Amino acid sequence: MADVMQSQKIESFTILVWKRFKKHQLALISTIILIILGLVSIFAPTIEYFLGVSHDTASLSMVNMPASWPHILGTNELGQDVFTRLIFGGRISLSVGLISALTSAIIGSVIGLCAGFFGGFVDSALMRFTDAMLSVPVLPLMIVFSALELDILFGSKxxxxxxxxxxxxxxxxxxxxxxxxxxxxxxxxxxxxxxxxxxxxxxxxxxxxxxxxxxYFIDWKSVGSGNFSSVIKLILIIVFFGWMTVARLARAAAMQLKNMEFVTAVRALGANNKRMLLVHILPNALAPIIVAATLEVGGNILYEAALSFLGLGIQPPVSSWGNMLNNAVDYIKTTPSLAFWPGFFILVTVACFNFLGDGMRDALDPHQVMKSGKK
The missing domain is CATH 1.10.287 (Helix Hairpins)
Incomplete structure (x- = not known):
């Protein structure tokens, strides 16, 4: 009986969050657009097979063709279909943004929660390191690390x-x-x-x-020699420079929650630090972490686009929106659509993730949720 009542309470809170989220029209529309982009990227091979075109096979007889069936958005300077390259590039750009944001959120949450909960020397050491990482110029260092190979970064034993x-x-x-x-x-x-x-x-x-x-367990020479080595390297670089914001938010949440009555009660009942962190503090600190991770996805996609545009990010033959922009620079006057479409997809995706983050921030605000529940 108690379990049923508890599930009903959790469901009612979820319904309140969903009702508040639906009121944010831009966030709702952005969610729909992102779902469509995700599905199109997942089923990119099926769409390519249905159209009967190729995103990676060059054909000099079809260079810079205008939009026509089956080349919906035309072809590029190598005769490759632009539309299928966009959706295959969306797989890489979205994967880089989502995986790096999720990994950064996990690392930042662990560091921030431990710093805020334990305090003292642990807090001082972790936060001084976090502050030092926040003070470094991110983009120049990303450019430097992007120029190095994986076996150079991780090859020494x-x-x-x-x-x-x-x-x-x-x-x-x-x-x-x-x-x-x-x-x-x-x-x-x-x-x-x-x-x-x-x-x-x-x-x-x-x-x-x-x-x-x-x-020792990862063969960085073989990983660094594959087509997707640039993708793995870029994710590692973004994660290395992207966990600090989540860490500070998690620390603030842990410092606030550890002094609240319910944490004091479970401590008095004999709960250990692990249980208090995982069962009582982490679930109540998820709201700012989720919002920060959502907003970070858009920033990570911009980092990928910037580094790939400079020729230091995702390397051909793997396509991404950033290196499509890089390849289109020489044809910006003759075929501007080659630069327009990847730029348009980057703009729409980053804006949608930002609107989604704003909507989730409003929906997960506990004060606003409780106010809406009283109405």
Whole structure:
């Protein structure tokens, strides 16, 4: 009976959010447009087969043809069909934007929630690193990293050095854990020495396992030599520079929630930190994280377009909206449609994600949801 009542409460809250979201007409229209773009991109091979054209096969006899059936938007400088290249490019651009935004949201949420919940040295260390990352010029560094190959970025292997570094991190963690206990005026018997050792080993062990997984279990030479190596590299670069905003929002939410009555109650009932974070704080902090991740998708698509336009992002033969713009630069006077269509798709997609983020921000605002529920 209790489970049924709880599900009804969750459903009613969802209905309130949906009603508020429907009131934002631009967000609703943007959602429909994005769904259509997503479906067209997913079924791009089927559409290409139905039209009987090719997005990657060059044909010099059909160079820069005007729009006609089956070439709905004409052909490019190599005789490739522009429409199918747009929808195949949409697969790459949307994938880069969504995957990098989701990964950044996960990393930023973990860092921000841990910083806001634990406070003290953990908060200071994580947030100083976050502030340092926020202060760097993003686009110039993206350009520098984009010029490097994956095997150069991740090809070096030094297991002994990594082990020594992880042991040093474990020692530093142990010292600061001891200092945090000492500040609480606890006696030596209450310092829980084995628990501090376990925490230090967990931190260093996690870093060491991550190092081994990145540098030994992944063959970066083979990954870096495939057609989609530029896609993987671009996602990694965007994620590396894109998690900080979510981290700050998650930290603010965790700092606010950890002092609320329901968290104090579950702490008094004996809940551990893991349960409080995952069960009670994370679900209530999802609203700003979801909104930030949604808005970040549009920015990531712009980053992909900018780097690909400069020739440092997605590399041919893989098509994306950015490198289609790059290829159309030399033909902007003779065939302007080659630059118009990918630019138009980028504009529409980024605007739709921004409108979607605005609508979700209004719909997920708990104060507005409760007000609408009282009406």
């Amino acid at each position: 030094n297991l002994v050095g990594a082990g020594i570094g992880c042991l040093a991190i474990a020692a530093i963690t142990l010292v600061f854990r001891y200092a945090s206990f000492a500040r609480k005026n606890q006696s030596t018997k209450d310092l829980s020495f084995f628990r501090m050792i376990a925490d230090a080993l967990i931190v260093s062990g996690t870093l060491f396992i991550g190092y081994v997984a990145i540098f």
